[in-house]
Amino acid sequence: MSVFDGLRFRRVASPVHILDPRIKFFYVCSIFVVAILFPEILPLIVLFLLQIPFVLIARVQKEWIRSLRGATFLAAIIFGSNIVFRFIYAGYTLILPDLEFALAMTLRFVVLVEAFSVFFLTTSPDHLGLALEQSRVPYEFCFAFTTAVRFVPVLADEAETIMDAQKARGLELEKGNFLKRIRNYIPILIPLIISAIRRSLELAEAMESRAWGAIEKRTNLYVLKMKAGDYLLIAISVSILILGIYLRLHAFIPSLSDLLL
Amino acid sequence: MRITAKWISVSVAFAALYAVGVIFLAPISFGVVQVRVADALLPLSMVFGLPSVLGLSLGCLISNSYGSIGHLDVIGGPIANFLATFIAWFIAKRGGVTHRFIGSILETIIVTLIVGGYLSVIFDTPLELSLFGVLIGSIIAINILGFPLEEMIRRNLKSA
Numbered sequence: 001m002s003v004f005d006g007l008r009f010r011r012v013a014s015p016v017h018i019l020d021p022r023i024k025f026f027y028v029c030s031i032f033v034v035a036i037l038f039p040e041i042l043p044l045i046v047l048f049l050l051q052i053p054f055v056l057i058a059r060v061q062k063e064w065i066r067s068l069r070g071a072t073f074l075a076a077i078i079f080g081s082n083i084v085f086r087f088i089y090a091g092y093t094l095i096l097p098d099l100e101f102a103l104a105m106t107l108r109f110v111v112l113v114e115a116f117s118v119f120f121l122t123t124s125p126d127h128l129g130l131a132l133e134q135s136r137v138p139y140e141f142c143f144a145f146t147t148a149v150r151f152v153p154v155l156a157d158e159a160e161t162i163m164d165a166q167k168a169r170g171l172e173l174e175k176g177n178f179l180k181r182i183r184n185y186i187p188i189l190i191p192l193i194i195s196a197i198r199r200s201l202e203l204a205e206a207m208e209s210r211a212w213g214a215i216e217k218r219t220n221l222y223v224l225k226m227k228a229g230d231y232l233l234i235a236i237s238v239s240i241l242i243l244g245i246y247l248r249l250h251a252f253i254p255s256l257s258d259l260l261l
Numbered sequence: 262m263r264i265t266a267k268w269i270s271v272s273v274a275f276a277a278l279y280a281v282g283v284i285f286l287a288p289i290s291f292g293v294v295q296v297r298v299a300d301a302l303l304p305l306s307m308v309f310g311l312p313s314v315l316g317l318s319l320g321c322l323i324s325n326s327y328g329s330i331g332h333l334d335v336i337g338g339p340i341a342n343f344l345a346t347f348i349a350w351f352i353a354k355r356g357g358v359t360h361r362f363i364g365s366i367l368e369t370i371i372v373t374l375i376v377g378g379y380l381s382v383i384f385d386t387p388l389e390l391s392l393f394g395v396l397i398g399s400i401i402a403i404n405i406l407g408f409p410l411e412e413m414i415r416r417n418l419k420s421a
Binding site: 077183189 | 278335384401
């Protein structure tokens with residue numbers, strides 16, 4: 001069940017984990033904007049390296065590397081398709097700048113994935129729900145979000161049980177032609193849907209027995225407050241943003257192949 | 262419309278189902294064509310109505326943000342799911358089997374256009390290629406797998 005380790009949030013007491021999710025989201029957005037601004041490889045390398053201290057402080061290296069490994073397949077597709085199209089457009093010749101461009105596009109993708117995974121690795125679903133709630137998102141929506149996130153591992157266990165049970169009854173998932181393989185999923189999906197609906201009705205009863213929605217105005221035990229670290233992160237992201245835009249407008253960015261040759 | 266506990270809990274169930282479907286029932290892949298088995302849940306919005314519309318969009322948000330390929334996917338996927346399921350529900354609520362079938366075809370078209378569109382932006386591939394890849398996968402998941410599933414569950418719910 002290693003796939004769900006990402007969803008089973010691991011609580012780590014680190015300076016990054018206690019930051020306000022809204023600020024972390026702003027940081028991710030600014031990284032995103034700057035990464036989109038530059039098609040050159042050098043600034044993208046800088047952006048990539050910029051995330052590493054963040055990851056180290058948060059002590060999520062293991063999970064982070066795993067998420068990067070998950071992205072390698074897509075990164076390889078991006079690299080391949082870029083190379084192929086450049087190759088065809090350039091009249092079946094490949095020069096070094098083309099290679100560098102393809103590499104830069106791949107790196108841009110990796111930077112986006114990495115920034116995003118840092119956000120999700122260091123933000124607990126509860127914290128995220130709290131941040132949503134305090135950004136004036138309707139409470140019903142936040143509740144549905146956090147509950148659904150908690151529901152996922154439970155339902156995944158159930159899916160595994162159902163799969164084992166059907167396999168024990170002779171279902172062979174990886175057998176048959178195209179259509180047969182598709183249809184093999186029906187004996188798994190139907191019990192899964194039925195049990196999820198049944199569980200949801202139990203959940204509804206539990207919620208009603210605790211008077212869910214009886215009080216219009218809710219209060220929270222924890223309130224998100226901006227601390228020194230949050231202001232520091234705002235400063236960092238704003239300066240990344242300003243520096244990125246300034247360099248884009250006023251500076252010439254050398255390509256790596258020019259520097260090396 | 263009043264949002265009751267049952268309303269919310271059904272949407273929670275669908276969100277979790279979709280996310281589990283995406284992450285656990287890993288896509289069956291046949292070369293270029295990837296079939297997202299979880300998309301077979303989309304036609305179910307025609308049975309379960311608005312709670313499942315919210316749930317399937319939320320589920321897409323959750324699954325896309327954990328197996329993320331960037332902001333566009335996290336924002337675009339839920340929007341695609343929301344529009345597709347909402348329109349299908351709207352069409353199917355005043356008709357019989359034909360309406361439901363048209364609804365499921367519309368879902369395929371909407372998902373193909375939106376997801377194929379942003380995937381070509383993310384991967385820098387030509388639009389036609391990514392549209393084609395998503396179209397095949399969606400037809401299999403939504404029309405071939407999802408629609409019979411929807412009819413089956415509708416019949417069973419009636420008899421239950």
